[in-house]
Amino acid sequence: MSPTPVFQKLSILVAAYNEEETLAVCMQAILAAKLPGDLTREVIVVDDGSKDATWRVAQTLAADHPEVRIFQQPQNMGKGAALRRAIQEMSGDLVIFQDADLEYEPQDYPRMLRPIIEGKADVVFGSRFTGEERKVLYFWHTQANRFLTLLSNMLNDTNFTDMETCYKSFTAAALRMIPLESNRFGIEPEIAAKVARNRLRMYEVPISYNGRSYEEGKKITWRDGMAALWFIIKYRFSSNYSDAGKVTLDALEQAPQFNLWMYESVKPWLGQRVAELGVGRGNLSKHIRLHEQVLLTDYRIDYLTELKARWSTQKNLQIGKLDMAQREDYEQLRGFVPDSVVFLNVLEHIEDDRAVLRNLFDTVPAGCRIVVLVPYNMKLYSEFDRALGHFRRYSKNELEDKMREAGLEVEKQFFFNKVGVWAWYVANTLGGQKALKPWQLRLYGILTPIFRVLDGILPISGLSTIVIGRKPLSPATLANSLAAGRAEQLSVSPP
The missing domain is CATH 3.90.550.10 (Spore Coat Polysaccharide Biosynthesis Protein SpsA; Chain A)
Structure with a gap:
Protein backbone atom coordinates (compact mmCIF):
# COMPACT_ATOMS: atom_id res chain seq x y z
CA MET A 1 0.00 0.00 0.00
CA ASP A 243 -0.49 17.45 -21.29
CA ALA A 244 0.11 16.15 -24.81
CA GLY A 245 1.95 13.06 -23.55
CA LYS A 246 -0.90 11.88 -21.37
CA VAL A 247 -3.49 12.61 -24.06
CA THR A 248 -1.43 10.56 -26.52
CA LEU A 249 -1.12 7.64 -24.11
CA ASP A 250 -4.88 7.71 -23.59
CA ALA A 251 -5.42 7.73 -27.36
CA LEU A 252 -3.07 4.77 -27.76
CA GLU A 253 -5.39 2.74 -25.54
CA GLN A 254 -7.84 2.91 -28.46
CA ALA A 255 -5.41 0.86 -30.59
CA PRO A 256 -4.72 -2.42 -28.75
CA GLN A 257 -3.72 -4.12 -32.01
CA PHE A 258 -1.02 -1.50 -32.56
CA ASN A 259 0.28 -1.90 -28.99
CA LEU A 260 0.41 -5.68 -29.46
CA TRP A 261 2.36 -5.23 -32.69
CA MET A 262 4.88 -3.01 -30.93
CA TYR A 263 5.30 -5.56 -28.13
CA GLU A 264 5.65 -8.53 -30.47
CA SER A 265 8.29 -6.62 -32.45
CA VAL A 266 10.60 -6.57 -29.42
CA LYS A 267 9.47 -9.72 -27.58
CA PRO A 268 12.21 -12.05 -28.99
CA TRP A 269 14.88 -10.02 -27.15
CA LEU A 270 13.20 -9.61 -23.77
CA GLY A 271 13.86 -12.83 -21.86
CA GLN A 272 11.96 -13.67 -18.67
CA ARG A 273 13.14 -10.97 -16.24
CA VAL A 274 12.04 -7.73 -17.86
CA ALA A 275 12.34 -4.15 -16.59
CA GLU A 276 10.24 -1.59 -18.45
CA LEU A 277 11.13 2.08 -18.01
CA GLY A 278 8.73 4.95 -18.65
CA VAL A 279 5.64 2.72 -18.58
CA GLY A 280 3.10 5.57 -18.66
CA ARG A 281 -0.48 4.24 -18.61
CA GLY A 282 0.71 0.65 -19.15
CA ASN A 283 -0.23 0.22 -22.81
CA LEU A 284 2.79 -2.04 -23.37
CA SER A 285 3.00 -3.23 -19.77
CA LYS A 286 -0.21 -5.25 -20.12
CA HIS A 287 1.82 -7.59 -22.36
CA ILE A 288 5.20 -7.29 -20.65
CA ARG A 289 3.70 -8.11 -17.24
CA LEU A 290 3.07 -11.70 -18.42
CA HIS A 291 6.80 -12.47 -18.33
CA GLU A 292 8.22 -14.44 -15.41
CA GLN A 293 9.46 -11.47 -13.34
CA VAL A 294 8.67 -7.86 -14.21
CA LEU A 295 9.70 -4.44 -12.92
CA LEU A 296 7.62 -1.48 -14.15
CA THR A 297 8.90 2.05 -13.56
CA ASP A 298 8.00 5.63 -14.33
CA TYR A 299 8.79 9.02 -12.83
CA ARG A 300 5.12 10.00 -12.50
CA ILE A 301 3.49 8.86 -9.29
CA ASP A 302 -0.04 9.16 -10.74
CA TYR A 303 0.77 6.58 -13.40
CA LEU A 304 2.36 4.22 -10.87
CA THR A 305 -0.57 4.56 -8.46
CA GLU A 306 -2.99 3.65 -11.24
CA LEU A 307 -0.96 0.58 -12.24
CA LYS A 308 -0.61 -0.59 -8.64
CA ALA A 309 -4.38 -0.47 -8.23
CA ARG A 310 -4.94 -2.29 -11.53
CA TRP A 311 -2.44 -5.12 -10.97
CA SER A 312 -2.19 -5.26 -7.17
CA THR A 313 -2.70 -9.04 -7.03
CA GLN A 314 0.01 -9.96 -9.52
CA LYS A 315 2.84 -11.52 -7.49
CA ASN A 316 5.55 -11.50 -10.16
CA LEU A 317 5.22 -7.75 -10.63
CA GLN A 318 7.22 -4.96 -8.98
CA ILE A 319 6.38 -1.28 -9.51
CA GLY A 320 8.87 1.45 -8.63
CA LYS A 321 9.59 5.11 -9.25
CA LEU A 322 12.51 5.68 -11.60
CA ASP A 323 13.32 9.10 -12.98
CA MET A 324 15.68 8.43 -15.86
CA ALA A 325 17.34 11.81 -15.28
CA GLN A 326 18.36 10.78 -11.72
CA ARG A 327 21.41 8.51 -11.45
CA GLU A 328 20.50 7.07 -8.05
CA ASP A 329 17.13 5.78 -9.29
CA TYR A 330 18.86 3.22 -11.53
CA GLU A 331 20.18 1.27 -8.53
CA GLN A 332 16.95 -0.72 -8.30
CA LEU A 333 17.94 -2.34 -11.60
CA ARG A 334 21.05 -3.73 -9.95
CA GLY A 335 18.92 -5.54 -7.39
CA PHE A 336 16.36 -6.72 -9.93
CA VAL A 337 19.00 -8.29 -12.25
CA PRO A 338 17.00 -8.06 -15.50
CA ASP A 339 17.48 -10.13 -18.64
CA SER A 340 16.41 -7.02 -20.54
CA VAL A 341 15.53 -3.38 -20.02
CA VAL A 342 12.97 -2.07 -22.49
CA PHE A 343 11.75 1.47 -23.05
CA LEU A 344 9.66 2.48 -26.03
CA ASN A 345 9.08 6.11 -27.04
CA VAL A 346 10.90 7.36 -23.94
CA LEU A 347 14.54 8.24 -24.70
CA GLU A 348 13.63 11.15 -26.99
CA HIS A 349 12.07 12.91 -23.96
CA ILE A 350 15.41 13.07 -22.13
CA GLU A 351 17.90 15.77 -23.06
CA ASP A 352 21.00 13.85 -21.97
CA ASP A 353 20.25 10.50 -23.59
CA ARG A 354 23.92 9.49 -23.37
CA ALA A 355 23.70 9.63 -19.55
CA VAL A 356 20.74 7.24 -19.63
CA LEU A 357 22.70 4.67 -21.61
CA ARG A 358 25.75 5.05 -19.35
CA ASN A 359 23.63 4.61 -16.23
CA LEU A 360 22.08 1.47 -17.66
CA PHE A 361 25.50 0.06 -18.54
CA ASP A 362 26.65 0.70 -14.95
CA THR A 363 23.66 -0.96 -13.23
CA VAL A 364 22.45 -3.89 -15.36
CA PRO A 365 24.16 -7.30 -15.29
CA ALA A 366 26.48 -8.50 -18.03
CA GLY A 367 24.51 -9.99 -20.91
CA CYS A 368 21.44 -7.81 -20.24
CA ARG A 369 19.82 -6.47 -23.39
CA ILE A 370 18.77 -2.81 -23.76
CA VAL A 371 15.75 -2.65 -26.08
CA VAL A 372 14.90 0.85 -27.29
CA LEU A 373 12.30 2.27 -29.68
CA VAL A 374 12.63 5.95 -30.62
CA PRO A 375 11.12 8.24 -33.29
CA TYR A 376 13.17 8.41 -36.48
CA ASN A 377 14.11 11.17 -38.95
CA MET A 378 14.43 14.82 -37.90
CA LYS A 379 12.81 15.85 -41.20
CA LEU A 380 9.56 14.67 -39.63
CA TYR A 381 10.04 16.78 -36.48
CA SER A 382 6.82 18.76 -35.92
CA GLU A 383 4.90 20.87 -33.45
CA PHE A 384 3.47 17.62 -32.11
CA ASP A 385 6.99 16.42 -31.27
CA ARG A 386 7.59 19.70 -29.47
CA ALA A 387 4.29 19.45 -27.60
CA LEU A 388 5.17 15.91 -26.53
CA GLY A 389 8.50 17.12 -25.14
CA HIS A 390 10.69 15.42 -27.75
CA PHE A 391 14.22 16.78 -27.81
CA ARG A 392 14.92 14.98 -31.07
CA ARG A 393 13.96 12.44 -33.65
CA TYR A 394 16.93 10.15 -34.23
CA SER A 395 19.05 10.23 -37.37
CA LYS A 396 20.61 7.23 -39.09
CA ASN A 397 23.02 5.32 -36.79
CA GLU A 398 22.67 7.97 -34.03
CA LEU A 399 21.28 5.65 -31.37
CA GLU A 400 23.62 2.81 -32.34
CA ASP A 401 26.64 5.09 -32.00
CA LYS A 402 25.46 6.37 -28.61
CA MET A 403 24.99 2.79 -27.38
CA ARG A 404 28.53 1.85 -28.43
CA GLU A 405 29.86 5.00 -26.80
CA ALA A 406 28.23 3.86 -23.51
CA GLY A 407 29.96 0.47 -23.78
CA LEU A 408 27.08 -1.56 -25.20
CA GLU A 409 27.24 -3.93 -28.13
CA VAL A 410 24.67 -3.35 -30.86
CA GLU A 411 23.00 -6.62 -31.82
CA LYS A 412 20.29 -5.42 -34.20
CA GLN A 413 18.55 -2.38 -35.68
CA PHE A 414 15.34 -2.33 -37.69
CA PHE A 415 12.59 0.12 -38.62
CA PHE A 416 9.05 0.02 -37.24
CA ASN A 417 5.74 1.41 -38.61
CA LYS A 418 6.71 2.39 -42.14
CA VAL A 419 3.21 3.38 -43.24
CA GLY A 420 3.08 5.73 -40.26
CA VAL A 421 5.65 7.99 -41.94
CA TRP A 422 3.07 9.19 -44.47
CA ALA A 423 0.30 9.63 -41.89
CA TRP A 424 2.64 11.56 -39.56
CA TYR A 425 3.93 13.80 -42.34
CA VAL A 426 0.46 14.79 -43.52
CA ALA A 427 -1.20 15.23 -40.10
CA ASN A 428 1.65 16.65 -38.04
CA THR A 429 4.46 18.01 -40.19
CA LEU A 430 2.16 19.57 -42.81
CA GLY A 431 -1.10 19.84 -40.86
CA GLY A 432 0.36 21.09 -37.58
CA GLN A 433 -1.69 18.67 -35.47
CA LYS A 434 -0.64 18.78 -31.80
CA ALA A 435 -2.41 15.71 -30.42
CA LEU A 436 -3.45 12.29 -31.60
CA LYS A 437 -7.21 11.85 -31.80
CA PRO A 438 -8.81 8.68 -30.40
CA TRP A 439 -10.61 8.07 -33.71
CA GLN A 440 -7.28 8.22 -35.54
CA LEU A 441 -5.82 5.55 -33.29
CA ARG A 442 -8.95 3.39 -33.53
CA LEU A 443 -8.69 3.50 -37.33
CA TYR A 444 -4.96 2.83 -37.18
CA GLY A 445 -5.61 -0.13 -34.92
CA ILE A 446 -8.14 -1.60 -37.34
CA LEU A 447 -5.61 -1.30 -40.18
CA THR A 448 -2.66 -2.62 -38.14
CA PRO A 449 -2.71 -6.14 -39.69
CA ILE A 450 -2.18 -4.56 -43.13
CA PHE A 451 0.55 -2.26 -41.81
CA ARG A 452 2.39 -5.22 -40.28
CA VAL A 453 2.56 -6.91 -43.67
CA LEU A 454 3.70 -3.71 -45.38
CA ASP A 455 6.47 -3.25 -42.81
CA GLY A 456 8.14 -6.35 -44.19
CA ILE A 457 7.74 -5.25 -47.81
CA LEU A 458 8.27 -1.51 -48.13
CA PRO A 459 11.93 -0.57 -48.84
CA ILE A 460 11.81 2.62 -46.75
CA SER A 461 12.65 3.74 -43.23
CA GLY A 462 9.97 3.77 -40.54
CA LEU A 463 8.35 6.30 -38.28
CA SER A 464 10.41 4.69 -35.50
CA THR A 465 13.67 2.78 -35.20
CA ILE A 466 14.25 -0.12 -32.82
CA VAL A 467 17.77 -0.82 -31.61
CA ILE A 468 18.82 -3.84 -29.52
CA GLY A 469 21.95 -3.31 -27.42
CA ARG A 470 23.64 -5.64 -24.97
CA LYS A 471 26.04 -5.26 -22.11
CA PRO A 472 29.05 -7.44 -23.02
CA LEU A 473 29.83 -10.52 -20.98
CA SER A 474 33.07 -10.44 -19.03
CA PRO A 475 35.88 -12.62 -20.49
CA ALA A 476 35.49 -15.17 -17.69
CA THR A 477 31.72 -15.34 -18.07
CA LEU A 478 32.04 -15.63 -21.83
CA ALA A 479 34.57 -18.49 -21.48
CA ASN A 480 32.28 -20.32 -19.05
CA SER A 481 29.32 -19.81 -21.38
CA LEU A 482 31.23 -21.18 -24.35
CA ALA A 483 32.42 -24.16 -22.30
CA ALA A 484 28.88 -24.88 -21.16
CA GLY A 485 27.72 -24.67 -24.76
CA ARG A 486 30.34 -27.17 -25.91
CA ALA A 487 29.49 -29.54 -23.07
CA GLU A 488 25.81 -29.38 -24.02
CA GLN A 489 26.64 -30.16 -27.64
CA LEU A 490 28.70 -33.20 -26.57
CA SER A 491 25.93 -34.45 -24.31
CA VAL A 492 23.44 -34.50 -27.16
CA SER A 493 25.82 -35.74 -29.88
CA PRO A 494 25.20 -39.29 -31.17
CA PRO A 495 27.77 -41.93 -30.12
Missing part, protein backbone atom coordinates in the same frame (compact mmCIF):
# COMPACT_ATOMS: atom_id res chain seq x y z
CA SER A 2 1.24 3.50 -0.83
CA PRO A 3 2.14 5.71 2.14
CA THR A 4 -0.37 8.39 3.09
CA PRO A 5 0.80 11.68 1.54
CA VAL A 6 1.94 14.49 3.82
CA PHE A 7 0.71 17.99 2.99
CA GLN A 8 2.02 21.24 4.44
CA LYS A 9 0.16 24.22 3.02
CA LEU A 10 -3.40 24.90 1.85
CA SER A 11 -3.92 27.51 -0.88
CA ILE A 12 -7.40 29.02 -0.70
CA LEU A 13 -8.29 30.62 -4.04
CA VAL A 14 -10.83 33.44 -3.95
CA ALA A 15 -12.22 35.03 -7.12
CA ALA A 16 -14.00 38.28 -6.22
CA TYR A 17 -16.10 40.60 -8.37
CA ASN A 18 -18.03 43.49 -6.80
CA GLU A 19 -17.94 41.91 -3.34
CA GLU A 20 -17.12 44.95 -1.20
CA GLU A 21 -19.90 44.08 1.26
CA THR A 22 -18.97 40.44 1.79
CA LEU A 23 -15.22 40.08 1.17
CA ALA A 24 -14.04 41.18 4.63
CA VAL A 25 -16.58 39.00 6.45
CA CYS A 26 -15.76 36.05 4.20
CA MET A 27 -12.05 36.53 4.86
CA GLN A 28 -12.63 36.49 8.63
CA ALA A 29 -14.32 33.10 8.26
CA ILE A 30 -11.52 31.81 6.00
CA LEU A 31 -8.79 32.85 8.42
CA ALA A 32 -10.70 31.48 11.44
CA ALA A 33 -11.50 28.11 9.86
CA LYS A 34 -9.84 25.16 11.57
CA LEU A 35 -7.50 23.20 9.31
CA PRO A 36 -6.58 19.53 9.68
CA GLY A 37 -3.26 18.62 11.27
CA ASP A 38 -0.42 21.10 10.95
CA LEU A 39 -1.55 22.67 7.69
CA THR A 40 -0.66 26.31 7.17
CA ARG A 41 -2.71 28.46 4.83
CA GLU A 42 -2.34 31.13 2.21
CA VAL A 43 -5.25 33.01 0.71
CA ILE A 44 -4.97 34.12 -2.92
CA VAL A 45 -7.55 36.83 -3.70
CA VAL A 46 -8.00 37.86 -7.32
CA ASP A 47 -10.12 40.95 -7.86
CA ASP A 48 -11.75 40.40 -11.24
CA GLY A 49 -11.88 44.05 -12.33
CA SER A 50 -14.49 45.08 -9.74
CA LYS A 51 -16.29 48.39 -10.20
CA ASP A 52 -16.92 48.91 -6.48
CA ALA A 53 -14.52 49.08 -3.52
CA THR A 54 -13.57 45.36 -3.57
CA TRP A 55 -9.92 46.10 -4.42
CA ARG A 56 -9.56 48.61 -1.57
CA VAL A 57 -11.04 46.07 0.85
CA ALA A 58 -8.60 43.47 -0.44
CA GLN A 59 -5.65 45.85 0.04
CA THR A 60 -6.66 46.43 3.67
CA LEU A 61 -6.97 42.70 4.29
CA ALA A 62 -3.55 42.01 2.79
CA ALA A 63 -1.98 44.75 4.91
CA ASP A 64 -3.46 43.26 8.09
CA HIS A 65 -2.88 39.57 7.28
CA PRO A 66 0.46 38.43 5.79
CA GLU A 67 -1.07 35.13 4.69
CA VAL A 68 -3.39 37.03 2.31
CA ARG A 69 -1.95 37.75 -1.14
CA ILE A 70 -3.92 39.89 -3.57
CA PHE A 71 -3.92 40.31 -7.34
CA GLN A 72 -6.00 42.45 -9.67
CA GLN A 73 -7.20 41.62 -13.17
CA PRO A 74 -6.90 44.52 -15.65
CA GLN A 75 -10.63 44.25 -16.41
CA ASN A 76 -13.56 41.97 -15.66
CA MET A 77 -12.57 38.68 -17.32
CA GLY A 78 -14.77 36.17 -15.50
CA LYS A 79 -14.54 33.68 -12.65
CA GLY A 80 -12.61 31.11 -14.67
CA ALA A 81 -9.95 33.62 -15.71
CA ALA A 82 -9.60 34.81 -12.12
CA LEU A 83 -9.13 31.25 -10.86
CA ARG A 84 -6.51 30.56 -13.53
CA ARG A 85 -4.61 33.61 -12.29
CA ALA A 86 -4.89 32.37 -8.71
CA ILE A 87 -3.58 28.94 -9.73
CA GLN A 88 -0.54 30.59 -11.30
CA GLU A 89 0.20 32.43 -8.04
CA MET A 90 -0.49 29.67 -5.47
CA SER A 91 2.31 27.91 -3.60
CA GLY A 92 0.45 25.29 -1.51
CA ASP A 93 0.32 21.55 -2.08
CA LEU A 94 -3.43 21.46 -1.32
CA VAL A 95 -5.98 23.76 -2.96
CA ILE A 96 -9.59 24.74 -2.34
CA PHE A 97 -11.83 27.12 -4.29
CA GLN A 98 -13.74 29.66 -2.18
CA ASP A 99 -16.28 32.18 -3.44
CA ALA A 100 -16.26 35.58 -1.76
CA ASP A 101 -20.04 35.78 -1.35
CA LEU A 102 -20.58 33.79 1.89
CA GLU A 103 -22.69 31.10 0.19
CA TYR A 104 -20.13 28.45 1.21
CA GLU A 105 -18.87 27.94 4.76
CA PRO A 106 -15.11 27.68 5.42
CA GLN A 107 -15.96 25.52 8.43
CA ASP A 108 -16.36 22.72 5.87
CA TYR A 109 -12.64 22.78 4.95
CA PRO A 110 -11.74 19.72 7.09
CA ARG A 111 -14.53 17.71 5.45
CA MET A 112 -13.47 18.86 1.98
CA LEU A 113 -9.82 17.96 2.59
CA ARG A 114 -10.16 14.69 4.51
CA PRO A 115 -10.36 12.26 1.54
CA ILE A 116 -7.25 13.84 0.02
CA ILE A 117 -5.26 13.90 3.26
CA GLU A 118 -6.15 10.24 3.85
CA GLY A 119 -4.70 9.40 0.43
CA LYS A 120 -8.03 8.32 -1.09
CA ALA A 121 -8.69 11.20 -3.51
CA ASP A 122 -7.05 13.72 -5.82
CA VAL A 123 -10.12 15.96 -6.07
CA VAL A 124 -13.19 16.43 -3.86
CA PHE A 125 -16.46 18.09 -4.82
CA GLY A 126 -18.66 19.57 -2.11
CA SER A 127 -22.31 18.74 -2.74
CA ARG A 128 -25.08 21.14 -1.75
CA PHE A 129 -27.75 18.50 -2.30
CA THR A 130 -26.81 15.57 -0.13
CA GLY A 131 -26.87 15.01 3.61
CA GLU A 132 -27.12 18.54 5.03
CA GLU A 133 -29.67 21.13 6.03
CA ARG A 134 -29.84 23.84 3.38
CA LYS A 135 -31.48 27.13 2.64
CA VAL A 136 -34.57 26.87 0.45
CA LEU A 137 -34.18 28.87 -2.77
CA TYR A 138 -35.19 28.75 -6.43
CA PHE A 139 -36.96 25.65 -7.77
CA TRP A 140 -35.95 26.17 -11.40
CA HIS A 141 -32.35 26.84 -10.47
CA THR A 142 -32.29 23.52 -8.66
CA GLN A 143 -33.87 21.65 -11.57
CA ALA A 144 -31.46 23.24 -14.06
CA ASN A 145 -28.54 22.28 -11.85
CA ARG A 146 -29.77 18.69 -11.63
CA PHE A 147 -30.24 18.50 -15.39
CA LEU A 148 -26.74 19.85 -16.07
CA THR A 149 -25.27 17.48 -13.49
CA LEU A 150 -27.11 14.55 -15.08
CA LEU A 151 -25.85 15.44 -18.56
CA SER A 152 -22.30 15.88 -17.27
CA ASN A 153 -22.45 12.53 -15.47
CA MET A 154 -23.80 10.76 -18.56
CA LEU A 155 -21.03 12.05 -20.82
CA ASN A 156 -18.19 11.71 -18.31
CA ASP A 157 -19.36 8.45 -16.69
CA THR A 158 -19.40 9.93 -13.17
CA ASN A 159 -22.05 10.09 -10.47
CA PHE A 160 -21.71 13.54 -8.91
CA THR A 161 -24.82 15.02 -7.31
CA ASP A 162 -23.64 18.62 -7.75
CA MET A 163 -21.39 19.28 -10.74
CA GLU A 164 -21.90 23.06 -10.53
CA THR A 165 -20.68 23.38 -6.93
CA CYS A 166 -18.12 26.07 -6.18
CA TYR A 167 -16.48 24.05 -3.44
CA LYS A 168 -13.79 21.89 -4.98
CA SER A 169 -10.52 20.82 -3.39
CA PHE A 170 -7.49 19.31 -5.11
CA THR A 171 -3.95 18.27 -4.66
CA ALA A 172 -1.97 21.08 -6.25
CA ALA A 173 -0.25 18.57 -8.52
CA ALA A 174 -3.60 17.33 -9.86
CA LEU A 175 -4.94 20.84 -10.43
CA ARG A 176 -1.82 22.04 -12.22
CA MET A 177 -1.96 19.16 -14.68
CA ILE A 178 -5.38 20.33 -15.96
CA PRO A 179 -5.21 23.02 -18.69
CA LEU A 180 -8.19 25.22 -17.82
CA GLU A 181 -9.68 27.45 -20.52
CA SER A 182 -13.07 28.81 -19.45
CA ASN A 183 -13.32 32.47 -18.53
CA ARG A 184 -16.73 32.56 -16.88
CA PHE A 185 -18.89 30.00 -15.08
CA GLY A 186 -18.03 27.36 -17.67
CA ILE A 187 -15.13 26.58 -15.35
CA GLU A 188 -17.39 24.21 -13.37
CA PRO A 189 -18.40 21.82 -16.19
CA GLU A 190 -14.88 22.11 -17.58
CA ILE A 191 -13.34 20.88 -14.32
CA ALA A 192 -15.91 18.09 -14.00
CA ALA A 193 -15.09 16.84 -17.50
CA LYS A 194 -11.32 17.15 -17.21
CA VAL A 195 -10.92 15.49 -13.82
CA ALA A 196 -12.88 12.56 -15.27
CA ARG A 197 -10.82 12.49 -18.48
CA ASN A 198 -7.63 12.48 -16.40
CA ARG A 199 -8.99 9.57 -14.33
CA LEU A 200 -8.29 11.38 -11.11
CA ARG A 201 -9.55 9.82 -7.92
CA MET A 202 -12.79 11.72 -7.24
CA TYR A 203 -14.79 12.02 -4.03
CA GLU A 204 -17.88 13.99 -3.09
CA VAL A 205 -18.81 15.15 0.42
CA PRO A 206 -21.87 16.99 1.78
CA ILE A 207 -21.43 20.68 2.59
CA SER A 208 -23.59 23.39 4.08
CA TYR A 209 -24.90 26.04 1.69
CA ASN A 210 -26.38 29.48 2.30
CA GLY A 211 -27.36 30.49 -1.22
CA ARG A 212 -27.96 34.12 -2.09
CA SER A 213 -30.97 35.56 -3.85
CA TYR A 214 -30.53 37.95 -6.78
CA GLU A 215 -31.43 40.80 -4.43
CA GLU A 216 -28.47 39.75 -2.28
CA GLY A 217 -26.05 39.77 -5.21
CA LYS A 218 -26.29 36.40 -6.96
CA LYS A 219 -24.60 36.73 -10.38
CA ILE A 220 -25.20 33.51 -12.30
CA THR A 221 -28.12 33.73 -14.77
CA TRP A 222 -30.06 31.51 -17.16
CA ARG A 223 -27.60 32.51 -19.89
CA ASP A 224 -24.81 30.84 -17.92
CA GLY A 225 -26.98 27.74 -17.63
CA MET A 226 -27.50 27.62 -21.40
CA ALA A 227 -23.77 28.14 -21.94
CA ALA A 228 -23.07 25.27 -19.52
CA LEU A 229 -24.86 22.90 -21.92
CA TRP A 230 -22.31 23.72 -24.60
CA PHE A 231 -19.36 23.51 -22.21
CA ILE A 232 -20.40 20.07 -20.95
CA ILE A 233 -20.34 18.73 -24.51
CA LYS A 234 -17.28 20.71 -25.59
CA TYR A 235 -15.01 19.59 -22.77
CA ARG A 236 -16.16 16.00 -22.85
CA PHE A 237 -14.76 15.67 -26.37
CA SER A 238 -11.89 18.17 -26.21
CA SER A 239 -8.37 16.74 -26.45
CA ASN A 240 -7.03 19.62 -24.34
CA TYR A 241 -7.62 18.00 -20.96
CA SER A 242 -4.03 17.23 -19.97
